[in-house]
Amino acid sequence: MYRMYQNLMVSIAYQVLNNRADAEDAVQESWIKILRIAERIGEPESSSARNLAAIVTKRTAIDFYRRNRRTAVIPLDEAYMETPYPDPSETVPEKCTLADAMAALPPVYRDLLLLHYDQGLAPAEIAPLMSMTEANVRKTMQRARKKLESELERIQQS
Amino acid sequence: MNRITDQQLKEAAAEVREQMASGLPDCPERTEDTIFDRYPAVLDAVRELEEEKKRRKARMAGWIGFAAAAAAAVILFVSGSPIFRPELQGKPDAAWTGEKQSGDTQVLAPGQQPGGAELNSSGDTFSDEESPESASISQPNDQIPSSDGDQTVPSPSKADVSEGSAGVPSMSVEVTVPAALHKFYPVEGRTGSVQALVREDASDIRDYSDDEILPWLEADLKDSGAFRLGRYAVYEAGAGLDELEVVQDPGTGGWYCPEAREGHRYILSAETESGRIVFGVVQRSSRAPQE
Numbered sequence: 001m002y003r004m005y006q007n008l009m010v011s012i013a014y015q016v017l018n019n020r021a022d023a024e025d026a027v028q029e030s031w032i033k034i035l036r037i038a039e040r041i042g043e044p045e046s047s048s049a050r051n052l053a054a055i056v057t058k059r060t061a062i063d064f065y066r067r068n069r070r071t072a073v074i075p076l077d078e079a080y081m082e083t084p085y086p087d088p089s090e091t092v093p094e095k096c097t098l099a100d101a102m103a104a105l106p107p108v109y110r111d112l113l114l115l116h117y118d119q120g121l122a123p124a125e126i127a128p129l130m131s132m133t134e135a136n137v138r139k140t141m142q143r144a145r146k147k148l149e150s151e152l153e154r155i156q157q158s
Numbered sequence: 159m160n161r162i163t164d165q166q167l168k169e170a171a172a173e174v175r176e177q178m179a180s181g182l183p184d185c186p187e188r189t190e191d192t193i194f195d196r197y198p199a200v201l202d203a204v205r206e207l208e209e210e211k212k213r214r215k216a217r218m219a220g221w222i223g224f225a226a227a228a229a230a231a232v233i234l235f236v237s238g239s240p241i242f243r244p245e246l247q248g249k250p251d252a253a254w255t256g257e258k259q260s261g262d263t264q265v266l267a268p269g270q271q272p273g274g275a276e277l278n279s280s281g282d283t284f285s286d287e288e289s290p291e292s293a294s295i296s297q298p299n300d301q302i303p304s305s306d307g308d309q310t311v312p313s314p315s316k317a318d319v320s321e322g323s324a325g326v327p328s329m330s331v332e333v334t335v336p337a338a339l340h341k342f343y344p345v346e347g348r349t350g351s352v353q354a355l356v357r358e359d360a361s362d363i364r365d366y367s368d369d370e371i372l373p374w375l376e377a378d379l380k381d382s383g384a385f386r387l388g389r390y391a392v393y394e395a396g397a398g399l400d401e402l403e404v405v406q407d408p409g410t411g412g413w414y415c416p417e418a419r420e421g422h423r424y425i426l427s428a429e430t431e432s433g434r435i436v437f438g439v440v441q442r443s444s445r446a447p448q449e
Contacts, residue, residue: 002193007185028197035203047179054182098166099173110174117164118171149162 001044001053002031008050009057016061022068026061033060033129040121052119055111056129063131101151109144116141 009030013023033056034041041049102110108130115126123137130137194201 003187003189005185006188006193006196008182011183011185028199031193031197031200032203035200035207047176050179050182051175054178097173098162098170099177102167102170103174103177113167114171114175114178116171117167118175145162145167152162 001034001041001049004044005050005053009053012054012057013061013064016058017065017068022064023061026064027057029064030057030060036128037121037125040119040125048119051114055115058107059111059130098148098152101148101155104151105144105147108140109147112137112141113144113148 006027009027010023013026013030014020017023017026030053034053041052043049102113105113112126112130115121115129116123121129123134123141126132126137127134132140
């Protein structure tokens with residue numbers, strides 16, 4: 001997995017942190033997190049493993065960013081949510097599938113849903129990957145589902 | 159509001175994952191180093207994780223052991239083991255108070271009919287106050303020669319006393335520890351009794367009163383042959399650690415102590431093949447000398 005995804009992970013972390021050394025630190029921490037769920041990861045070359053590496057790295061890089069810029073006024077989640085993903089209302093197509101709506105969710109919501117429903121991880125396993133408490137993971141997933149349902153309904157009505 | 163099922167979410171998540179994975183940049187594989195070369199902290203984490211797994215396994219083994227011990231206790235209870243016989247529990251320490259009990263050891267004068275053997279389950283010596291006057295273990299089914307050598311005294315049915323050979327002094331201590339006893343051994347306890355008894359498999363560790371233990375030992379002794387493992391040593395109770403000579407009767411294979419005197423108490427310690435001293439017992443019988 002290291003051979004396959006190391007460069008990808010550094011690249012993702014660098015996009016968030018814009019600093020090579022910080023990106024390396026974030027990737028190292030990501031590997032340690034991934035190690036803890038290593039038994040749950042299937043084939044290293046699968047899209048599932050690739051996606052997991054990406055999600056964990058991005059989230060860890062964001063944590064690094066938050067730690068390094070504690071004094072910053074702009075909340076990082078905002079940056080995280082907005083940087084690579086446009087507003088869902090703009091991207092959800094008219095003929096909306098559930099997958100489209102899920103892809104258009106704010107990244108935190110989407111990542112949680114992916115880790116839980118696609119990777120099959122329990123909230124307790126997701127919590128350290130996302131630097132959240134287990135209770136927070138549960139609550140956020142609940143919100144994500146609700147948001148997904150309301151988005152679907154809004155699109156259907158429109 | 160639309161209700162989304164878990165199954166729908168799983169399917170959607172798989173689709174999103176494929177989209178996302180394909181959207182990730184293609185980065186070349188890294189072959190010039192390993193993760194541990196690059197991130198030593200990962201190696202530490204691996205070690206820590208392995209330690210944690212070991213600890214978890216040890217904890218699990220502990221719980222399994224506890225469950226097995228509990229199951230063994232239940233089985234013993236259900237099977238009516240003497241350990242759980244209520245009539246043997248909570249009674250005064252009659253076995254050690256000099257109160258005579260049926261089938262108990264008797265100290266016999268030469269020529270007198272042997273009534274049994276006295277048992278102390280401790281591995282340590284014991285004092286006069288703690289004398290196991292009535293601690294009976296086993297009695298021979300054989301007939302034992304009387305003191306004058308010409309009178310054969312029929313032994314009680316429980317008797318299991320080894321028989322000495324001719325030329326043995328008139329008073330001897332015969333130590334016959336059955337093999338079954340190797341599963342008992344004393345843990346430091348009060349003198350003259352078995353305070354803690356540990357089974358061979360260590361599954362049943364607790365304190366036992368003399369009243370509990372003596373009938374149990376009796377039962378074990380009754381059906382067992384002589385204890386023939388390892389080394390024996392006999393000490394006089396309260397007289398230090400000077401070993402008494404133990405002689406084996408070539409005829410019967412029984413063991414006895416020519417120096418032993420009537421009215422004194424003795425401790426046998428027996429050592430198993432594994433090297434552990436497993437039991438202390440006094441079996442006292444007054445033996446008639448054989449001409």
